[in-house]
Amino acid sequence: MKTNVVFDGGDLREKDRRHTVHGWTDYSRFVQEGPEILVEGDGVHVTDVNGHRLMDAMAGVWCVNVGYGRTEIVDAIAEQARRLPFANPFRATSSPPAAELSARLSKLAPGDLDHVLYSSGGSTANDAALRIVQRYFNTLGKPDKKGIVSRRNAYHGTTSASASLGGIDAIKAGFDVSRHGVHYLSGPYAYREAAGDGPEAYCDRLVEEFAELVERVGAERIGCFFAEPVMGMGGVLVPPPGYFRRICEICKANEILIVADEVVTGFGRLGEYMASDAVFEMSPDVISCAKGLTSGYLPLGATIISSRIMEVLRDPVAESGTFTHGFTYAEHPVCCAAALANIDIMEREGICGHVREMSGYFKARLESLLDFDIVGDVRGAGFMFAIESVADRETRALFPPEVDIGQRIAGHARHSGLIVRPGGHLNIFSPPLTMTRADVDFLTDTLSTSIRRTMDDLVREGLWRG
Template sequence: MAAVEKAQSRRGDAASERRDGPQWNAERHLIQPWPYAGSIGNEARTPIGSGDGIYITDGEGRRLIDGPAGMWCVNVGHRREELARVMYEQAMTLSYNTPWYTMSDPSAELAERLAAHAPGDLDHVFFTTGGSSAVETALRFMQFYNNVRGRPEKKLILSRGGAYHGSTYLSASLNGRPRDRDWMDGADDLVVKLTSPDPFRRPAGMSVEAFCDFLVEEFRETVTRRGADRIGAFVGEPVQASGGVIVPPPGYLPRIREICRENDILYISDEVVTAFGRIGEVFASQDVFGIEPDMITFAKGVTSGYFPLGGVMISSRLTEVLRKSNHAAAMFGHGYTYSSHPIGCAVALKNLDLLEGGILEHARQVGPYFQERLKTLEDLPLVGEVRGAGLMACVECVADRESRNPLALDNDVGKRIDRHCHELGLLVRPLINMCVMSPPLTITREQVDDMVAILREGISRTMDELRAEGVWNG
């Protein structure tokens, strides 16, 4: 009753002020992800009312191409009746079971299906609730593994500039994007940061091949300097997604994998974004980049965003070592209330059916066209580079192509482009001076053309604004 009276009292205050609807409720009660201190708890973002296929509809009824596919995740598109039906049917059969001492049929079947797609001997899976918890699980497994093996000092984690691995404490400690850690604490004593494998930002005068050699030598030197006996894992995205869709130099990942193997360092491939068709395969590590990691983390596209689910694929070699150790009673004291959630696993199974039933092949066919058409935007003076893989891409804007200096007002440029594109019918994801796109895998060539045309116009309008304001004369 107290809560009801409190709400009624608030609604009774200042009757002339509109006090209903999502915007008012958000500004009064909702704390959004990644807020600034100056607006925390007092912010309303763009409301989205519905979705259908590759499109969403905003609060004003405007139909938009969903350029980021939600958050890299709506791989099979919005409003898939097959997935909605599975959620209902599974909820009516079994809505939940505790994973501590029971299991469900969907979780066991999904584990088998994923093991069949995973490279090498990654035959086991631990299900989590999303990407952050998947990375956290992989890191805690590494710690447990080394404790059981009698190597409690082998816990350092190698990460890279530009990386994004999550928002939980340990996973966030790996992040290397600008501003991610400016005001946030982390487990800095456990993490060693390496150079971002970004060819666009390589030193002036250095070839891509020489840059790759530099990255590999830096990695090898770091292992030598810090000690292989103290380094437990390397965590890397095959493509650094939220860091700006950074595609590493050819051959870089296999060379890093070999150094890890030589030094008994666990290689954790963070495929939270790149898995489940984003670049054409269920898992990209081996099929696209030629590496067989010790663990693969995943989330997002496993259910196409219809239900929160993630997980870690784990090598049988690691589990076999644990089973043969002298510490049979050692407990991996880690788990979540919603690990192996039956509804999430049931949705993931149907999502896999859709991917295997033609969507993966479609993504392989349309991906090169998507990259080719976006590349045409490089004739715009504001565009420094268009890069990507499969159906994920980034348009990076720079003040000057020769120096590749970012704009002094780069915090605003991506948002300006997004604002213009929104008016024209496209939602993009602005990242400082970059626009990131990862549309649903079901996008057609004609819809790619629409997206690129809108983006071109949005960037052109932004250039006109900057010139009119006298802050850029490109």
């Protein structure tokens, strides 16, 4: 997919530095250094404006699941854009790709989840899920049943509503994020919070906490439990066995809807199209997905809703017969065409099976990093993993935030041709799902060198005893 276009890196960086507002960016650094500019991608690699080829172990932002340079998706996009670039999604108008995709997603989703409400990404898919829960209980005449149970370390997006579901307080700073009606439970952070309990006892504790909350608040005041099957941005936190099955049983017994945020975990990242039920026995009522749905080639979010909920929402005697929700760019035909081509590739190449097969090797290679004194924990599943760095393995004490340990490791990796995500004391890996054994070796070997170099720097700078 080489374009042969020559870019003026300096000029682009300057224009971008002056005029683009990037999300999740440290502006003190950005105004000094400007952006990194990527110009091409192919397979698991991207190329920057200076011609450096890098393995992208973030798959963009957990999204380029089938890898870069897929002409099949690009052709499907071009063909649909030529034929019909837009179709009014409102007032019962549709397009062939939207209709096909809804049917396809209904087959991929578990249980009776067979209706799809589209949006443009993960945050909006979660917003829509919340509105569905509200409308469902309003229609049933239970306007007080609106409380939301979320968890610490959860991440569900940055629209006003999805941000309020999030359980990472540090990222709410500076914004007025409402916590109204949201109850935050512990997230399953075994490395820091199991406090010596084994997985079973830890699971009992988390389930009890949930049961106590339902008891205290009252089931008649709780509308839904909102959860990522594996928490991604919060640190790749995998729940103990049985956790979701047991919590979701309590939900079912108390008419609390289960919303699975599969924005990251969906579309193969855990070796299933949707992991909430297949891996974690959640029996969700609603699933939100985005990212891997189109492998990031175009923006698209989907909120997949059970037929039981839809029956209520379609109730002709309800106060407001019209479903007064919708985004102009909802079931965008070009984005839906991209999703269909993406799912075709996933099916034809058996991407989910590849993840299931390769995940054990990836995990084992990452676990070898525990030989380094600063690597406290390696955790994850499928093709989503994190390493947690510590200043002291015995006490699990963290480095002071200003050491920026994750960024140091990511910086060394970047110099050696590998993009990994830094996040405080974490480094997170969510590579394209097409990653081969040789790619795993490159990733882990490069990471190993980067950690060693980071440790040497820390000793040299007097920041760590060594």
